[in-house]
Amino acid sequence: MAAVLSRHAIADGVVAQKNLSLGLAKAIAEATLAACKEKGYSTAAAVVDRAGQVMVILRDEQASAQTADMARRKAYTARMFRTTSLEFQKRTLDPKYAAQRDVADILALGGGVPIMIGNEAIGGVGSSGSTQEQDDACAKAGVAKVADQLK
Template sequence: MYHTLRAVALIAVLAILSGRAGAQGVVMQRTISLNMAKIIAEATLAECKSKGYNTAVAVVDRAGQVLVMMRDENGSAQQVEMARRKAYTARMFRTSTLEFQKRTMDPKYAPQRDIADILALGGGVPIQIGNEVIGAVGSSGSTQEQDDACAKAGVAKVADLLKTNGPN
């Protein structure tokens, strides 16, 4: 009887400990949805088009992977690639690419520009819920400042959704 009770107690302890270990192995992260990415991309493209620019836009998720890529009918393949890299840069460094460009002018940060797919040109903007970056948008085809403004306009289009999904 004593051995049976001891075995049951040991099994119960192991079950509790394995449950905790399993829970520690799961990470819940928020990321941008495809629907939200489409809204941001369309709003970014529309903003630049309204200013007379033929641009491309890319929206990436929290891992820096492309969800949406669009270009104006007169946009180029180079603009598409630059938009993707701007979005990737904004996501990976959690800041706008204009800010990244300024920061990496300092020689101690300049090597960050040499990382694959990084582009230190304005037009990339992180998409955030509070301080958590859930994706980024990149715009390419106008001036760096205008690309930045277009990308910010795209994110502004979903600002209310980002607030309702934010921290309580």
């Protein structure tokens, strides 16, 4: 019986996860930045992994300094709440959810998009430096650029 428990314990102790590669994170960030640049905006893009840790931050040479941190926080928000930061902003207008805005590093502004494989959030991308709606569209374009690799 001990052998059965031991094998069971080992199986329960190992968790397999899908994670972003650095190359994929860079491709998403570059596509996000390019989508905004194409519209005439100088922005920053950030990609975080499934734990919310930064993998890539890119800032256009014409973007202001705070855009990099705002992009990071939008990416983090999208990853942690598994929804766009624009949807998070709308949801937290409800007083029942408003306190979620007080969590460290959360930013309830449009421009953050979760990076999903099926129903599993494996990261987030954030864009900052244009309008909230345009930042949202740029982040979505970044994810769309690699959609075939997220299956």
